[in-house]
Amino acid sequence: MLQYVTLTIDGAKVRSPKGTSVLDAAVHAGICIPHLCHTPDLSDIGACRLCIVEHVKNGQSTITASCTLLVEEGMVIRANSDRVRKLRRNVAELLVTEAPNSRAIQDIALRCGVKEPRYPFRNNDCVLCGRCVRTCTELYRAHAIGFVGRGKDRRVEYAFGVRPDSCLLCRACILVCPMSIPPCDGYMKPGEERFCGKCESQLQVPQYEDGDCTRCDLGLHFGCARHR
């Protein structure tokens, strides 16, 4: 039988089965926590750090990723405090300046409040969220792709750069990739580095309350757990 615990997220009492992550519990309760590397049905690695929340414990609050934090009885979570939103905006800013050529990432950045990025754009193709690797490894058990290298050299690749027989070219990795949807204006040209994606990204509710799920359509593109 499922055991339930009750926790508080942004002041709302949320009842959730034991073993659920705080992120899943919040999204299920309609509290929006932006996320990128978390995908339903895959394990969580806590890589993108967009889903950070404040975990208040013994009067002290620590910042931690909500996708890897499991619910506990009486837990107090602040998912949209000023501190969290500021940090989340900075993380989104790092992401979007690294890889602006993705509608999903532009949408996330706008959702997190990035208006004018303060770093030069880089136009990389991959943000190493690892959705493809986990889909290939966990859902399809193909183990065809994985992470290679460390730090700046980290990239997703076949082992030794050769496509193994286990890769059936099923393209599941491409389907989950946040880079697979270009911005509506197409790819950025040098010198024209600005955000597109405005059509989708204008949040529908003009003045949304902190912590409310705005039922935005953004989630469709980056696989928000609401749209599974």
Add this chain to the structure above:
Amino acid sequence: MPRVNAIGELSTLQERLRAGRANGETILTVCGGTGCQASRSGAVIDAVRAELERQGLSDSVKLRITGCQGFCEQGPIMVIDPSNVFYCHIEPEDVGEIVARSVQGDEVIERLLYTDPATGKKVRTEAEIPFYRAQDRVLLSKNRQIDPCSIEDYFAIDGYSALAKVLTEYAPEAVITEVSASGLRGRGGGGFPTGRKWADCRGASGDEKYVVCNADEGDPGAYMDRSVLEGDPHAVLEGMSIGAWAVGAERGYVYVRKEYPLAVEHTRTAITQAREYGLLGENILGSGFNFDVEVARGGGAFVCGESTALMASIEGKVGEPRPKDVHTVEDGLWHRPTTLNNVETWANIPSIIQNGAAWFASKGTEGSRGTKIFALTGQVRNTGLVEVAMGTPLRKIIFDIGGGAANGRGIKAVQTGGPSGGCLPAELFDLAVDFETLAQAGSMVGSGGMVVMDEKTCMVDVAKYFLAFLLDESCGKCVPCRLGIDRMLEIVTDITEGRGRPEQLPLLEELAETVRETSLCALGKTAPNPVVSTLRYFREEYMAHITEKRCPAGVCRALIEYVIDEERCTGCGVCLRACPHGAISGAKKEPHVIDPLTCRKCGICAEGCAFEAITIHSQGVPCYSM
């Protein structure tokens, strides 16, 4: 080798070995630590062996090759017992004379003695040297008494008595109480109370538990763990055995990085010897306690010093940290409860058990008990390993023990705690070195690296160096660490190359806060420390780079120029010939000129100038001269 099956047998064995030692035989102790090996102690050792052979003294005189004795600056070091004479800077050519005069004869060779820089007098013994006198050497003093490859030497200094004591007199809980009472805190950097960690691990549910020794030391300028493991591996093994008894583990791992081949070799030798004596394996000392240790070699990734990455690496996976919402004492190696401690922490355990918690707690300060080894490096006269009680002021370590600046220039800052620590300015040298005080000042004790910097160090450049190091060593898993450090480095590089803008400093601070708060593991969480601490204490240097485009220390190449002083230049032509880029011109006996467009600012000319005529200028202002 006989297996030691009972406690009584161990004490008999120790008694016998101690008696064998006490008969006043002549012992030549030569340091074979990594520092001394770099100054050719290997050749000295070979020469001593050959010389003893030649004089027919091989049987009567014992040669003991030890681990690091700390005073690396003066290496190779030799101590002759029983007269206790301390020789330093020994060359292989000196060995013949030493054997003839000091071993066969009773003379002291003045030339090889250490000169006290304060008085200018030669001193005979280790105890008289200021470097050693001001220290409190608990762990390091053992290094001199034992050959790390000989378990018998370790027995002779009461080795494994603590384990025997624990197995007979202590229940596991009592060991934890004792360690908690001692106030020992993790020596690897975090400073987590060891007793509490053990208690948590003991309380965790699991069919199998592990103890792990973290010897993946990778901070630039730090080599304490290396020296303890190289010089006294049995102390670490004994500490781990005691820890395993306390938490209920039967297997242990020593995770050593592969750049420490000597540490790997000595640990393996020690494990083999301990197994032969039955001190590792099944039914240790007849107590029914089983414990065995294995060496796991790391591939040399800095991030593998982080506990969860280290465990992933032992498991054979990629060395990447994982979220620590559940602590490793409950869910560690192979998802079993695991106690992970640093080399120095483990090595402290036997002496705590032997001498009691009160003895250990009597050293140090209220919150930080005991002694700590620091690796003193950089622009300081006496570089080497220093062991002092916690709470010793920085000034005492740098000036009394370290002997002050190496070249007469003023000391500007000290960098403590490696890439995760911070830079403390000279005004704060009265701070006591303990966990809390340094953390409040924006740095940390860390694993114990201490890099002393003089006035010719540019603090922006230091921040840049550490950022580049961390960017290289970040595993790249989480966004703030991988991209955040990259962006910080981008900004700091802009500043050092004269493209800095004033608004970049608040951005740098905000970014530092983001990386610190949101990163996945401790590497990222502490990565901004070098930037934050230099910004806090040396903000004017950043401002000079940004607003005046000037590097006050004369380090950042884009902002400096080499200038020849016309009055001092004699026209000797040394610089003209030395310049690899042909940037210097001038007739003989006439002052030379450097062409700023051709000059690549390598500094070779200034090094060669005997008249100190070449100085570094930045925006027309002279920087600290060469």
